[in-house]
Structures are given as structure tokens and as C-alpha cells.
Amino acid sequence: MPSAQNDVQVLKGGRVIDPANGFDGIADVVTKGDTIIAVGPDAGLQYADARVLDMTNKVVTPGLxxxxxxxxxxxxxxxxxxxxxxxxxxxxxxxxxxxxxxxxxxxxxxxxxxxxxxxxxxxxxxxxxxxxxxxxxxxxxxxxxxxxxxxxxxxxxxxxxxxxxxxxxxxxxxxxxxxxxxxxxxxxxxxxxxxxxxxxxxxxxxxxxxxxxxxxxxxxxxxxxxxxxxxxxxxxxxxxxxxxxxxxxxxxxxxxxxxxxxxxxxxxxxxxxxxxxxxxxxxxxxxxxxxxxxxxxxxxxxxxxxxxxxxxxxxxxxxxxxxxxxxxxINKQDTYGSLSIGRPAEVSVLDIEEGPCTLSDGNEEIVAQRRLRAVGCLRNGKWYDAIHDQKQTAELKEAV
Ligand SMILES: [Zn+2]
Structure with a gap:
């Protein structure tokens, strides 16, 4: 994922889940600088010069x-x-x-x-x-x-x-x-x-x-x-x-x-x-x-x-x-926790990894049929790869 500091960025075509706004569907999230400026299906199309991050098959959420x-x-x-x-x-x-x-x-x-x-x-x-x-x-x-x-x-x-x-x-x-x-x-x-x-x-x-x-x-x-x-x-x-x-x-x-x-x-x-x-x-x-x-x-x-x-x-x-x-x-619902237009550009991106995986609470182990893994996030409009989460994915693949 490129590091993006362009003025306008489009997180394109992900499954956007924004519970605060009751939204769950394929959509673009568009940010300009440190602010969310548009959210919706193909909302990014009108920004021809934007930096585009392809979110196909990813889950896009308000900043976790x-x-x-x-x-x-x-x-x-x-x-x-x-x-x-x-x-x-x-x-x-x-x-x-x-x-x-x-x-x-x-x-x-x-x-x-x-x-x-x-x-x-x-x-x-x-x-x-x-x-x-x-x-x-x-x-x-x-x-x-x-x-x-x-x-x-x-x-x-x-x-x-x-x-x-x-x-x-x-x-x-x-x-x-x-x-x-x-x-x-x-x-x-x-x-x-x-x-x-x-x-x-x-x-x-x-x-x-x-x-x-x-x-x-x-x-x-x-x-x-x-x-x-x-x-x-x-x-x-x-x-x-x-x-x-x-x-x-x-x-x-x-x-x-x-x-x-x-x-x-x-x-x-x-x-x-x-x-x-x-x-x-x-x-x-x-x-x-x-x-x-x-x-x-x-x-x-x-x-x-x-x-x-x-x-x-x-x-x-x-x-x-x-x-x-x-x-x-923490009484910050007017600033964080949703993808509403005008909010700070805090956005998280997750992968759904399909297939059985073991999850432990430290005492009991269960087998889940799928799990979430962070891909990265926008923090104040700047993209960061989730290197800590991804490292574990790499280690698990190596272990197979
Ligand atoms: Zn503690």
C-alpha cells in the first residue's frame, strides 16, 4: 500500500461498515487532507486526480x-x-x-x-x-x-x-x-x-x-x-x-x-x-x-x-x-466513531480471513471459521500499514 499524503484520497470499493450511520455496503470513502469529504457508492469517481487505494474485498470502518x-x-x-x-x-x-x-x-x-x-x-x-x-x-x-x-x-x-x-x-x-x-x-x-x-x-x-x-x-x-x-x-x-x-x-x-x-x-x-x-x-x-x-x-x-x-x-x-x-x-461521538462528512479522516481497513483459525482466551481455545485482520488505517488523513497485525499473518503463513 503506498504511503499517501496527496490532498484527495479515495478508499475505493470496500465494504463500508459505519454502524453510527446505519450503513453497510460497497462504497468509496473520500478524504481531503485531514477531513472526510464524501462517502457513498462511486463517490470517488468525480475526483479524477485523487490518489486511489483499492479496497476491493476489504472492510472499511470508522477509525477503530x-x-x-x-x-x-x-x-x-x-x-x-x-x-x-x-x-x-x-x-x-x-x-x-x-x-x-x-x-x-x-x-x-x-x-x-x-x-x-x-x-x-x-x-x-x-x-x-x-x-x-x-x-x-x-x-x-x-x-x-x-x-x-x-x-x-x-x-x-x-x-x-x-x-x-x-x-x-x-x-x-x-x-x-x-x-x-x-x-x-x-x-x-x-x-x-x-x-x-x-x-x-x-x-x-x-x-x-x-x-x-x-x-x-x-x-x-x-x-x-x-x-x-x-x-x-x-x-x-x-x-x-x-x-x-x-x-x-x-x-x-x-x-x-x-x-x-x-x-x-x-x-x-x-x-x-x-x-x-x-x-x-x-x-x-x-x-x-x-x-x-x-x-x-x-x-x-x-x-x-x-x-x-x-x-x-x-x-x-x-x-x-x-x-x-x-x-x-469518552464523550467524543461528535468527532470520532463514524464516517460522516466533515469528520476527521480517521478510517480503519480490515481483511476478513476465511477458513478455520484457533482463537485462545489464554485458557480456552475455540475454532472460528473466519477472523479479522487489520490492513492499515488513515490517521489524520495519512495512511499507515498495519505492520504489527500483518507480521503475525506472515508468521502464521510461514508456520503452515
Ligand atoms: Zn489495564
């Missing part, structure tokens, strides 16, 4: 959004190279989920988010503590500062949020408890620092620091707050008979969003299958990519999407779960 990544390379030892999860995986937009807290956020902003070498568009969910750093050894939990209320300073965190509202779109909370098992001061702090911003909660335990019981946690979440690792095993979503718990159903119906956040051990086909069967599909599909899971079982967003597709969720819904739904979750 990975709602849960760890992408602040160099802050600790947990993050992956920033663009590996982004444009190199066909994902022009991603969200860092709480790798850092308020006192070090400026470093993440200057060193990664705004750095000229960073190609992917990054938004941030901030940890509400003063000092938090996601790293391999969970040092903030080991040192017990992840459950020490002295680590909370609502006023200074407010200032960091208000100074960075163009990129901070919410909070990532580890709902640790202190002396009272019925409340998490860290969740309360996030709700106080910026009551208008959503909170993403890590469902599940941490080493060293106790967390709020799932049932209590679910009842504290507001409409628009998100649970990540929503399909993990033993997370309190299902009761002993494998049925969704009342707390889970109540939260879902109240408008709490359910995010996949796959990670190494936090996605189980069994849980996902049951929740989907019972009418509680995830709202968003995200990876939680970090050093522990990029070489399996997560690999990339397209692989994670393939797993949900393999559970008989229709393809347009799988696309919605990685485009308009995450855009809504």
Missing part, C-alpha cells in the same frame, strides 16, 4: 478506538511501544487506561501524547491518586500506596484534569478499600475530582491491596461509568448457576458500560458467551495490551474483535463496539 491500552512507553516497564497498539495495528485512536496518576501526567503528555514521534491519537483515563504507575510488579500495591488515602489530593488532581481536558476523558480506578469494606476512597475521589467525567473500573483483585466487593462496586457506579474486564471469570457477574447476577443486570440496565479489557487472564469465552446469550453483550471491545499479553493471548485489537465475532455477535455490532460505542464512552 481501543478503549483500554497501556501506551506510555518509558514510564515504568509495563507499556508497549505506543504505535504498536495504534496505527501499526490499524487503530488510529486509543485510550491509555490509568498507567499514570496526576503528579506524573505532565510527563506522559509531553513525552508521549504530544510527542512528534507519536503517530496514534491518544486520550487518557487518569488514575485519581497522586502517585500511581502501572508496572510489572504492581509496586504501588506492594508499597501500599494504592490503598493509602494520603495518596489522594482532590484539589491538585482537579487542576491537572482541568488543565488537560483536551486529552483526559475520564478516570481509571482501582477500587481499593482501606478500613471500611463498604467504600473505596479512590472511587469516591474520582467522582469528586470531575463529576462530569466517566470512571473506568478494573473488575477483579490486585496483589497486596483489597478491593471493593463486586456487588457493592456495581451499585456505586453511575450511568456512563465503565467496567473493564467485564467478561473475566469469577468476577461476580455470574452467580453459582452461571446466570447474570442481579447487581450486574441492574448496573447494565442503569447504563453502566461493559468493556472487554481482554488482558492475559481477564477475558473468558465462557463468561462472554453466557452474558451474550442472556442479552448482556459488551458495550465496547478493548485489549488492555501490555508487555504481558501482546505475544498472546491478546496480540491486537483485530484479534480481540475476532473473538467476539466468533461468539456470533454480528459483524456490524463488533464494529460498533470498537468505533461509535467507545467514542460515546
Amino acid at each position: 478506538i481501543d478503549l483500554h491500552t497501556h501506551c506510555y512507553t518509558g514510564l515504568g516497564d509495563f507499556c508497549l511501544p505506543t504505535d504498536l497498539m495504534g496505527v501499526d495495528s490499524g487503530v488510529p485512536i486509543m485510550v491509555d487506561a490509568g498507567t499514570t496518576s496526576s503528579t506524573i501526567f505532565g510527563l506522559a503528555r509531553k513525552g508521549i501524547i504530544d510527542h512528534p514521534d507519536t503517530k496514534t491519537k491518544i486520550f487518557a483515563l487518569l488514575d485519581p491518586s497522586q502517585i500511581y504507575l502501572a508496572n510489572k510488579t504492581f509496586v504501588c500495591h506492594y508499597l501500599r500506596i494504592a490503598d493509602d488515602e494520603r495518596n489522594i489530593d482532590v484539589e491538585s488532581a482537579k487542576k491537572v484534569v482541568d488543565d488537560n481536558r483536551d486529552v483526559i476523558v475520564g478516570f481509571k480506578v482501582r477500587a481499593t478499600i482501606t478500613d471500611d469494606p463498604d467504600r473505596s476512597p479512590f472511587l469516591e475521589a474520582a467522582h469528586q475530582i470531575a463529576p462530569d467525567l466517566p470512571v473506568m473500573i478494573h473488575l477483579g483483585a490486585f496483589p497486596h491491596t483489597p478491593v471493593l466487593d463486586t456487588e457493592k462496586l456495581l451499585y456505586k457506579l453511575r450511568k456512563g461509568d465503565m467496567i473493564t474486564h467485564a467478561c473475566r471469570g469469577g468476577g461476580g457477574q455470574l452467580d453459582q448457576n452461571g446466570e447474570p447476577t442481579k447487581a450486574y443486570k441492574d448496573a447494565y440496565e442503569r447504563g453502566v458500560l461493559m468493556d472487554i479489557g481482554h488482558s492475559a487472564g481477564d477475558f473468558h469465552f465462557r463468561t462472554a458467551r453466557r452474558l451474550i446469550e442472556r442479552g448482556y453483550p459488551p458495550t465496547t471491545i478493548s485489549t488492555d495490551l501490555n508487555v504481558f499479553n501482546v505475544d498472546g493471548p491478546v496480540y491486537s485489537l483485530s484479534t480481540t474483535m475476532s473473538k467476539i465475532w466468533a461468539l456470533d455477535v454480528p459483524l456490524d455490532q463488533v464494529i460498533a463496539m470498537t468505533t461509535i460505542n467507545p467514542a460515546r464512552a
